[in-house]
Amino acid sequence: MFRKTKSTDEANDADSAQEESASALAEAQAAKGRPTPTRREAELARKQRLSGLSADPKKAKRQNRQRDFEAQTERQHGGPVKQFARDYVDSRFRIAEFFIVFAILLFVVASVPSVALLSVVLWLVMLVAIVIDSVLLVRGVKREAHKRFPNADLGRIGWYSLMRSMQFRKWRLPKPRLKRGEKF
Numbered sequence: 667m668f669r670k671t672k673s674t675d676e677a678n679d680a681d682s683a684q685e686e687s688a689s690a691l692a693e694a695q696a697a698k699g700r701p702t703p704t705r706r707e708a709e710l711a712r713k714q715r716l717s718g719l720s721a722d723p724k725k726a727k728r729q730n731r732q733r734d735f736e737a738q739t740e741r742q743h744g745g746p747v748k749q750f751a752r753d754y755v756d757s758r759f760r761i762a763e764f765f766i767v768f769a770i771l772l773f774v775v776a777s778v779p780s781v782a783l784l785s786v787v788l789w790l791v792m793l794v795a796i797v798i799d800s801v802l803l804v805r806g807v808k809r810e811a812h813k814r815f816p817n818a819d820l821g822r823i824g825w826y827s828l829m830r831s832m833q834f835r836k837w838r839l840p841k842p843r844l845k846r847g848e849k850f
Contacts, residue, residue: 739839739840743839743840746815746818747811747815747818747819747820747821747823748823748826750807750810750811750814750815750850751807751811751823751826751827751830752827752830752838752840752842752843753843753844753850754806754807754810754827754850755803755807755827755830755831756830756835756838756842756843756844756846757844757845757846757847757848757849757850758846758847759846760799760803760831760832761792761795761796761799762796762799762800762828762831762832763831763832763833763834763835765792765796765832766834768792769792772785772788772789772792775788799831800828800831803827803828803831804824804825804827804828807823807824807827808820808823808824811823
């Protein structure tokens with residue numbers, strides 16, 4: 667134990683023991699084709715299998731948010747009747763989606779005294795056009811929904827389609843599947 671030099675027999679025994687352990691390790695790895703994972707790697711792999719998420723915490727958090735968003739969207743906007751209403755609204759041009767832009771322009775025009783009366787008339791025209799378009803939209807979507815889904819509970823499908831028509835097309839959620847003018 668405290669000797670300065672080893673005898674040649676002991677050195678040969680130690681070398682042969684190392685060779686045997688190395689060959690045993692090589693045989694074990696050859697049998698399964700890969701080295702044994704470290705404890706940390708094994709735990710990460712196990713957690714990933716259990717949760718179905720990535721081992722990277724940032725990526726897992728992003729996946730969680732996306733999954734929660736999709737579940738919430740499905741609860742709010744799910745079902746074939748609501749999908750039909752979205753397609754009905756998205757396939758046509760609606761006046762109400764440009765209300766905010768028109769309102770901002772009219773506020774700017776109303777600040778000029780010489781055309782203030784014109785801005786009041788334009789407000790009235792815009793509101794009448796939106797009301798007419800909205801009434802036609804609600805009646806049309808309800809009529810078509812009754813034809814396509816005779817036994818389904820339509821609930822507040824008219825209100826749902828009206829609220830969707832008042833949003834900018836790019837900001838609608840879920841995103842529009844159809845382009846304007848496309849048949850649904």
